[in-house]
Amino acid sequence: MxxxxxxxxxxxxxxxxxxxxxxxxxxxxxxxxxxxxxxxxxxxxxxxxxxxxxxxxxxxxxxxxxxxxxxxxxxxxxxxxxxxxxxxxxxxxxxxxxxxxxxxxxxxxxxxxxxxxxxxxxxxxxxxxxxxxxxxxxxxxxxxxxxxxxxxxxxxxxxxxxxxxxxxxxxGYSYRMRTDLLVNFLVNMAIRNKKITIFEPHFRRNYxxxxxxxxxxxxxxxxxxxxxxxxxxxGLSNANLTKIQLAKRITKNIKGIKINLLKNKKDPDKRDYFVSNKKIEKLGFKTSVSIDDGIVELKNIFNIFNFKKNKNNY
Ligand SMILES: NC(=O)c1ccc[n+]([C@@H]2O[C@H](COP(=O)([O-])OP(=O)(O)OC[C@H]3O[C@@H](n4cnc5c(N)ncnc54)[C@H](O)[C@@H]3O)[C@@H](O)[C@H]2O)c1
The missing domain is CATH 3.40.50.720 (NAD(P)-binding Rossmann-like Domain)
Known part of the structure; x- marks a missing residue:
């Protein structure tokens, strides 16, 4: 101990x-x-x-x-x-x-x-x-x-x-689940609605x-x-992905999902950037779960559980 x-x-x-x-x-x-x-x-x-x-x-x-x-x-x-x-x-x-x-x-x-x-x-x-x-x-x-x-x-x-x-x-899955975070949100949407709706598809972020x-x-x-x-x-250095790249990764891992692009809707979250994680990696820190493995994990979980949105949460 x-x-x-x-x-x-x-x-x-x-x-x-x-x-x-x-x-x-x-x-x-x-x-x-x-x-x-x-x-x-x-x-x-x-x-x-x-x-x-x-x-x-x-x-x-x-x-x-x-x-x-x-x-x-x-x-x-x-x-x-x-x-x-x-x-x-x-x-x-x-x-x-x-x-x-x-x-x-x-x-x-x-x-x-x-x-x-x-x-x-x-x-x-x-x-x-x-x-x-x-x-x-x-x-x-x-x-x-x-x-x-x-x-x-x-x-x-x-x-x-x-x-x-x-x-x-x-x-990814946690004992207290959040379905508002972008990857969790889009995979949940894919499972529930059989399509992913996104806007401002070229906004890029890290996961x-x-x-x-x-x-x-x-x-x-x-x-x-x-x-x-x-x-x-x-963050995952090999996952600086735009929203459309993320949506495509989801459709690669979950068959039969359509991507629906909304042309005129604006995202209040304006982030659009590549992030370098080299500083912690140089010290020897390594990540263990890829974006694809996370999508498959979420697919398997959302296929079984329907997480209810908490009204005080988001
Ligand atoms: N999840 C993310 O993507 C992310 C990214 C960057 C930073 N963070 C930071 O990590 C921390 C945890 O985020 P999370 O995603 O786990 O959020 P979360 O909402 O799941 O967890 C917050 C926890 O704090 C507790 N809490 C709230 N007010 C409290 C209070 N007054 N006294 C005692 N407990 C209280 C809640 O009951 C909850 O269990 C936060 O500080 C957040 O800013 C989260």
């Missing part, structure tokens, strides 16, 4: 439930604080493990957070309102959870405690068509969601022992499987000293 103690806020979410499961399996002592806003059972399979503790609580509860922050070596703050539509609906709450709570965590932890933070890379290339982005490229988010994440990233980086990930669009996001966090924990103080893009 490894001795490190890890606190994950929002650990019952899409990324968190996968990451927590992997860390508990490896043998870390993991405490999760989550209000269980969405899936209530995404971590139920871990309650039998004696290196796992779940606290149903709110990251805005300063007393709870102060107590738990003292007990852990590594903090992974995932709790957030996620995605532009949800954040526009609850702006005050978004600012509190996505920014103020991060500020509070930083005010309470010692410089020796470690923090690993996930940002989104969605602000790269806003207004800069076909740009190739690395970690030096500025993020210019247009949504409240993106802005709170970027502001939180800035204060995180002032902490000596910090690592920031800028994640590509995540895909990463949720398991590989979990592996990236584990890689950061295990290589902390040589990674700290830095930002890393995390």
């Amino acid at each position: 490894k001795k490190l103690k890890i606190l994950i806020t929002g650990g019952a979410g899409y990324l968190g439930s996968m990451l927590t499961t992997k860390l508990v399996d490896i043998g870390y002592y993991v405490t999760v604080i989550d209000i269980l806003e969405f899936n209530k059972t995404s971590l139920s399979h871990l309650f039998v493990k004696n290196n796992f503790k779940f606290i149903k609580g709110d990251v805005r509860d300063k007393k709870l957070m102060t107590k738990q922050l003292k007990k852990n070596n590594i903090i992974i703050p995932l709790a957030a309102l996620v995605g532009a539509p949800l954040c526009e609906k609850y702006p005050r709450k978004t600012f509190d959870i996505n920014y103020n709570c991060i500020k509070f965590i930083l005010s309470k932890i010692k410089s020796s405690q470690k923090i690993i933070y996930p940002n989104t890379n969605s602000g790269y290339g806003i207004g800069k068509k076909n740009k190739f982005c690395d970690e030096k490229s500025p993020l210019n988010p247009i949504s409240l969601y993106g802005r709170t994440k970027v502001e939180a990233e800035k204060i995180i980086l002032k902490h000596r022992n910090s690592i920031v990930f800028r994640l590509a669009t995540v895909f 990463i499987h949720v398991i590989d996001v979990a592996y990236a966090f584990i890689f950061a924990i295990e290589n902390f000293n040589r990674m700290k103080g830095n930002i890393y893009n995390v």
Whole structure:
């Protein structure tokens, strides 16, 4: 059993439930604080493990957070309102959870405690068509969601022992499922409607499987000293795909699906860029699930389950 103690806020979410499961399996002592806003059972399979503790609580509860922050070596703050539509609906709450709570965590932890933070890379290339982005490229988010994440990233980086990930669009099955993320959304649409409808087909972005996001966090924990103080893009380097290329990959893997192009509809999400993931790859990080394997996984799952959209989610 490894001795490190890890606190994950929002650990019952899409990324968190996968990451927590992997860390508990490896043998870390993991405490999760989550209000269980969405899936209530995404971590139920871990309650039998004696290196796992779940606290149903709110990251805005300063007393709870102060107590738990003292007990852990590594903090992974995932709790957030996620995605532009949800954040526009609850702006005050978004600012509190996505920014103020991060500020509070930083005010309470010692410089020796470690923090690993996930940002989104969605602000790269806003207004800069076909740009190739690395970690030096500025993020210019247009949504409240993106802005709170970027502001939180800035204060995180002032902490000596910090690592920031800028994640590509995540895909794949997780214990708390999200069907709003582009690959998951289009595969679900293909299975349900036997066609894929897309607009602004030449908008390009980068993708990463949720398991590989979990592996990236584990890689950061295990290589902390040589990674700290830095930002890393995390995505599949062979999957900088336009929407139409992605749609074609889906039709290659699922037979009998038509692609329907909407000519006049505009995408509010303006990202259109190639992302370089070389910085983390040079340190030895390797991804494990290709876009095609992820599409097949999602096809098999959506053929069996029909995930209902959560009204508070997106
Ligand atoms: N999924 C992606 O594509 C992606 C990409 C980049 C960055 N991120 C970041 O990763 C993190 C997790 O995203 P996700 O996709 O897993 O989202 P998610 O919505 O599935 O998970 C968020 C979790 O936080 C919990 N939560 C929300 N408010 C809380 C509060 N006040 N107190 C305690 N728990 C609270 C929710 O119950 C949920 O379980 C977020 O910080 C997000 O910005 C996600």
